[in-house]
Amino acid sequence: MKIETSEKLKKLPPYLFIEIDRKKKEAIERGADIISLGVGDPDMPTPKHIVEAGQKALAKPQNHQYPFGAGMLSFRKAVAGWYKKKFNVDLNPDNEVCALIGSKEGIGHMHLAFVNPGDVVLIPEPGYPVYNTGTIFTDGIPYFMPLLEKNGFLPDLDAIPEDVAKKAKIIFVNYPNNPTAAIAPKEFYVKLIQFAKKYNIIVAYDNAYSEIYYDENEKTMSFLEFEGAKEVGVEFHSLSKTYNMTGWRLGWVCGNKDIVAAIAKVKDNYDSGVFQAVQEAGITALTSSQECVEEMRKMYKARRDALCDGLNALGWNVTKPKASFYVWAKVPKGYKSSEVVAKLLDECAIVCTPGNGMGKSGEGYVRFALTVPVPRIKEALARIKNCKF
Incomplete structure (x- = not known):
């Protein structure tokens, strides 16, 4: 029996974050020590x-x-x-x-x-x-x-x-x-x-x-x-x-x-x-008490500062965000969004999101999610430094 999906389903682009998760799992199966800055899924447990x-x-x-x-x-x-x-x-x-x-x-x-x-x-x-x-x-x-x-x-x-x-x-x-x-x-x-x-x-x-x-x-x-x-x-x-x-x-x-x-x-x-x-x-x-939310903000701020300061020290052009747990970073000169994402995954075992994957106006950017602790962010920065953009 031939299974035909609906025309509407055929019109859908691949769901970006499912694709990112698939590539991450493939890299893990290859033995890579992945630092995941891709999908915006908080890494801390529910209070x-x-x-x-x-x-x-x-x-x-x-x-x-x-x-x-x-x-x-x-x-x-x-x-x-x-x-x-x-x-x-x-x-x-x-x-x-x-x-x-x-x-x-x-x-x-x-x-x-x-x-x-x-x-x-x-x-x-x-x-x-x-x-x-x-x-x-x-x-x-x-x-x-x-x-x-x-x-x-x-x-x-x-x-x-x-x-x-x-x-x-x-x-x-x-x-x-x-x-x-x-x-x-x-x-x-x-x-x-x-x-x-x-x-x-x-x-x-x-x-x-x-x-x-x-x-x-x-x-x-x-x-x-x-x-x-x-x-x-x-x-x-x-x-x-x-x-x-x-x-x-x-x-x-x-x-x-x-x-x-x-x-x-x-x-x-x-x-x-x-x-x-x-x-x-x-x-x-x-x-109940919102102290856990205050602590969350402090945690993300420390991560934001570590990533943004580190990327700028490496010659990237990154503005510190005032809100959200995302960093919207311009890619190094001479690269496209997808090229940077592929290079970071293949050479650095770092997962991030291509800007153009969320719309053509996102070309020239990558999105980093602040969903790993500061030590892992510093490890990511060390890997990026050796990546030679």
């Missing part, structure tokens, strides 16, 4: 108090049934309380918050709620691949917004043709940004909301890295802080990066109640909700 809360919740028989729906009200209240404390944003836990099986799931499913064949989806480029794959699955038309250094790695909303804007259903925005590590100024949010209102476009704001910042005077923001934001959009968030909970698969979408309800309706038909024991662990994460 002990969160694990213990999850263990206790796991033993409760009432958590062993279908969870169904938008999530436990207690979890949604915890999200609303966290938003009020962090961003001074008021959320109604009854209808403005929906639990997700990780924010990736919600971002991918959002297209099904709003995109019809031929509708345009505005996508930052380079950017998180799921923005585009969700568009392909719904027969939408991706319009890529280049994130260029000269524009502060912000999309140039004025450069979007009016006929494209009129056909657009969703605009995806992500700050602190993956992969460029850029943050957005207040003026951008104001302009974004005005743009969305003018063309009746839903803003899907991906804020997964909001808690990884390095300057107390430049704390990251929520899109929902700004006047009119709830009229036009929602924000996706996740416990993955903030609390080292990538494997737990827990996040949420919040904001405009009608948009949240539409995403929840899609989920009702695709999954049965988030395991309640995981939600209980999430409640503990959001409502």
Whole structure:
């Protein structure tokens, strides 16, 4: 029997991070001592108090049934309380918050709620691949917004043709940004909301890295802080990066109640909700001491400084990021992104991400994830020094 996949599946590019993981495993099988700075998966364990809360919740028989729906009200209240404390944003836990099986799931499913064949989806480029794959699955038309250094790695909303804007259903925005590590100024949010209102476009704001910042005077923001934001959009968030909970698969979408309800309706038909024991662990994460988050920031700052200072000492041109746990580094002169990644893997046993793998505007850069301890970063730098770029 010949197995034929759907045309939509054939349109999908290879999922970048699966490919990176495959190449890493192949190198390990060859006996290489890999230093993995590729996939943005925190290397530290989930804090002990969160694990213990999850263990206790796991033993409760009432958590062993279908969870169904938008999530436990207690979890949604915890999200609303966290938003009020962090961003001074008021959320109604009854209808403005929906639990997700990780924010990736919600971002991918959002297209099904709003995109019809031929509708345009505005996508930052380079950017998180799921923005585009969700568009392909719904027969939408991706319009890529280049994130260029000269524009502060912000999309140039004025450069979007009016006929494209009129056909657009969703605009995806992500700050602190993956992969460029850029943050957005207040003026951008104001302009974004005005743009969305003018063309009746839903803003899907991906804020997964909001808690990884390095300057107390430049704390990251929520899109929902700004006047009119709830009229036009929602924000996706996740416990993955903030609390080292990538494997737990827990996040949420919040904001405009009608948009949240539409995403929840899609989920009702695709999954049965988030395991309640995981939600209980999430409640503990959001409502207990945030000292673990402070320690996380200190740890990533030390790693950031070690990598950026080390690369610059080797002649690279690297700007220290103000947020996220990524370093968006210009490749040495005379090299392309894929060439640098291949050279680092083959000669140095270092895994990183090619900038152009996340969009053509990423050519000329590689992304390093700060997901190994400082001693391993110093070992990586020693290997790069011997690599002779």
